[in-house]
Amino acid sequence: MALEHAILVSLLEKPGSGYELARRFERSIGYFWTATHQQIYRVLKRMEADGLLDVREVPQQGRPDKKEYSVATPGRTALSQWLHEPIEPESVRHDLAVKIRGAAFDDPAALIREVERHHRAHSGRLAHYLAGEQRDFTGPEAPAPPDAGQELQHVVLRGGIAYERMTLAWLDDVLATLHRLHAGH
Amino acid sequence: MALEHAILVSLLEKPGSGYELARRFERSIGYFWTATHQQIYRVLKRMEADGLLDVREVPQQGRPDKKEYSVATPGRTALSQWLHEPIEPESVRHDLAVKIRGAAFDDPAALIREVERHHRAHSGRLAHYLAGEQRDFTGPEAPAPPDAGQELQHVVLRGGIAYERMTLAWLDDVLATLHRLHAGH
DNA sequence: TCCTTCTATGCAACTCGTTTCATAGACAAG
DNA sequence: CTTGTCTATGAAACGAGTTGCATAGAAGGA
Known part of the structure; x- marks a missing residue:
């Protein structure tokens, strides 16, 4: 259900086409919510039919x-209503954790390269987030007195940065454990 | 697709019924993968039809x-094959981040109670994980020389603990930001 | 000239996941 | 004696999300 709301937020930040939204979902919004263009086009059509959006x-x-x-006005109302509803704290879904537990029934060493690959991917994401933070919030070209919207975007980005840092530290822990199992016992 | 594999791992750790699996998914496996009983029964039926599982x-x-x-043997083979395939590092899906960015178009202060609710939920999870770690891995009743399976289960649990700690710190950051916006500017 | 990439939109089919409802015996509390 | 909880399984309907395919003009490089 949150795709609708993510679209509302993104279109409030700046109106745009389905294509443009799809690109935003590959960038900033995609830090915490992903969507393909097919999904976006379908939902946009439904939201327009429901009167939440205007098209031009x-x-x-x-x-x-x-x-x-x-x-459109009903869209703003719908967003506001959702913001006032409590939502469930999410539960994680981590394929890699399933693989790690599964490694007990296979060769644990075979996982090392896979974990290293994830480590590289998360390093790349962290670098990307940090570059974005520098560009938009902490660098010399960032707006000096940030408004509420920018403060909120920044705290969300800090969440992404914290997540990547935590994940990298954990992957180091996983690698050390796999090496230990490979070498010893 | 990983539900199948999570079930294979769980049944390799210990055979059991759909009901028992559903309860495991509320506990240990549920730390990184959730599933309802309906989903589990449906997938179990399909996996048995595909010859991956035996029933008694x-x-x-x-x-x-x-x-x-x-x-069954084909199930072990299927798991082993999956473990050797690369998977995509997951992308996060965080409703709360959508809400936080949406708060720029609403009253940011209205989010404070919601964020505090999430903080309490994550505190609870952290306490639960730490109790499990004490019980199974670091406490006096934990098996002294842990085998590979226990080492791997422990490193996955450490990941859950790290995730909850990171999330709590971030939620503190979010609360401080919301209070700042509420008070000042 | 052809091949690829980018912008831009969309359908169809499928899998995955959630919600609601239904059944049914055992046991405990009120 | 009724209500609620626990064990145990399942159907049906719906909503969310993915994958593959299709179209089409413009721009740029081999």
Whole structure:
């Protein structure tokens, strides 16, 4: 259900087309919520039919026309209502943890390269987040007195950074454990 | 797709019925993978049809009969194959982050109680994990020379603990930010 | 010239996951 | 004696999410 709300937030931050939303979901919003373009187009259509969004056909030069969506009044109301509802704290879903426990019934050493691959992927994400933080919040070109929206975006980004740092430390722990099992016993 | 594999791992650790699996998914396995009983029964049926599992009807006294599932040879093969395949590092899905960014278009102070609720829930989980660690791994009744399976279970649990600690610290950061926005500016 | 990439939108089929409902015997509390 | 909880299994319907396919013009490189 939160895809609708993530779209509302993103369109309130800036109106845009399905295509543009899909790219935002690969970047900033995608830090904490993913969606493919098919899913986005389908939900946009439904939300427009429900009156949550307004559409405007925008002709363009040198590229296909696009449909620019923006949040209508009922959309703002729906978002506000959702913000006031309690939600369940999420439960994690971690394939890698399943694999690690499964390694007890296979060769634990075979997992080492896989864990190293994850480590590299998370290092890349952390670098990406840190670059974004520098660019938008802590660097010299960041707006000096940040407004509420920027403060909130920053605290969410700090959450992503903390998550990646924690994950990297854990993956180090996992690697040390796998090496220990491989060498000894 | 990983539900199948989580079930294979759990049944290799100990054979059991769908009901028992559902309870394990509320406890240890549920630390990193959740599933409801309906989902489990459906997948068990399919896995048995595919020859990955064996079933045995177990009559019981004072309670309904149960079907005890155990992993068949093709199931072990399937798990081993999956363990050797690379998987994508997961992307996070965090409703609360959507809400926090959405708070820029609503009253940020209204989120404070919600964030505090999440803080309490994560504190509870952390306490639960730490109790489990004490009981199974670091306490006086834990098996003195742990085998590979226990080492791996422990490192997964340490991951859960690290996740909860990181989340609690981040929620403190979020609360401080919300209070700052509420008081000042 | 052809091949790829980028912008832009969408359908169809499928799998995964959740919610609701149903059954049924045993046992304990009120 | 009724209500609630625990064990145990399952059907049906729905909603969320993924994968594959299709279209189409513009731009840039081999």
